[in-house]
Amino acid sequence: MNDKLLITKDNRLISASYSLGIPEQRLIFLAIIEAREQKQLIDARGVLQIKAKSYQEQFKVEKHTSYDALKSATSGLFDAHFEYEDIHEQTGKLARHVIRWVQKITYIDAAGMVELQFTDAVIPLITRLSEQYTEYELKQVSELQSEYSIRLYELMMQWKAVGKTNRISVDDLRRKLGVEPEQYKKMNNFKARVLDHAVNQINKHTDIQAEYEQHKDGRVISGFTFKFKVKKNKIKTSIEADKRDIDTADMFTIEGLNDKQLGRIARNPQFITDYNHIVSPTSAAGQSDSGWEFEMINRLKKDASQFKKRPIKEYLVY
Structure with a gap:
């Protein structure tokens, strides 16, 4: 696998709410790339094969770690779902979609391989069928060691052209990052264990330098805005970003x-x-x-x- 492998997701999926561990997110990355290479994105029922060797090489882990990761992700991904909102075409009302990632997933231990099929609803969200998508290089998230840092990087990449996100409410941010309701209820814990840790990892391992600004309603923190810029020594032409200065x-x-x-x-x-x-x-x-x-x-x-x-x-x- 090379450095130019690209992850492409519809912005509805980028902005969706879900909770996935690192192995599950990485497995999805590799499946998206495999589907594109096999030209199976048109066929929603295509079976994709993800090998432990690919996981090992791309994420720089030991062989036994790649096997364990795929085995773990098999169970985790089958049980997982994501949610997003849009306007229902027939009624014109706000609709909340709840979608499973895969309709079938199989782990073959002796072969060090996973076979999976995305659900039909996922396929349009991982293709470039509209103008509303986000794209970034897989290598930018390959060294991130927190599920929150991966999701936060994706959220910021949706705003790559402007270098700053809109204000995101605390509740909405928690959902998008996959923070469970019972986790880090106190704001100081949420900032230290989730936001600060994620931003530090992003600044260390990716092509951007990020920071956040907190917003208050009275004395209570109600939301955050994230600002970021491409590191000078890593400025590259982006396939997705517009060509404005x-x-x-x-x-x-x-x-x-x-x-x-x-x-x-x-x-x-x-x-x-x-x-x-x-x-x-x-x-x-x-x-x-x-x-x-x-x-x-x-x-x-x-x-x-x-x-x-x-x-x-x-x-x-x-």
């Missing part, structure tokens, strides 16, 4: 805008002209003005970097 990235954020202002942007005739193509005419967003506004506000909040035709705030006065 990084100094102009702040022109494409929605920082400081409330829902009322986002609604004005969504209703702007020029905005509609610029982005009418991104929704299906048969979807709720394509059927009514209210459906369009609701969908666009949510998209702006989740990933403003996809709206690149002109500075977003320009639509307030355009």
Whole structure:
């Protein structure tokens, strides 16, 4: 396996809530790559073979560790699911999807190999069928030793074009990172055991330097914003990132805008002209003005970097 192996996920999957250990997340990475190499992403029922040797080489572990990891991930991944929200096409209402990762998974000990089949619902989320996806090199997460650091890196990569995430509420961040409700209930523990540890690992092992800013409602921490920049000695051309100068990235954020202002942007005739193509005419967003506004506000909040035709705030006065 080479350094240029890419992980590609739909932003709905990047923003989803799930709890997976390191072996399970790594197995998914290798399965995504294997599916692409075998050109089986078109066939949702294709059986993918992941070998312990691949796990050993990519994640720089001992042979026995790779065998143990695949065996452990087999049980963990079959029982796992993820959740995400979007707009239901027929009703136009907010829908919460609960999806299993795999429909079948088999571990062959003597062969040091796992065979798995993704569920049909997962396949569209690991292909590049839309503009709303996130892509990064596998090697950037291959040395991360915390499930939280892997997820946090992915979340930040969704905002790679601007170098800063939107404000994420504490509860939403916990869900996205896979922190169980009974874990790290006290904020000082959550910051020390989850956020600080994850950020330190990301800064040490990946291509970005990150930090976070906490937001308060009164005296209570209610959310976080993550800022990051590519390390100078690791700046590379990204397949996903746009080609704008990084100094102009702040022109494409929605920082400081409330829902009322986002609604004005969504209703702007020029905005509609610029982005009418991104929704299906048969979807709720394509059927009514209210459906369009609701969908666009949510998209702006989740990933403003996809709206690149002109500075977003320009639509307030355009």
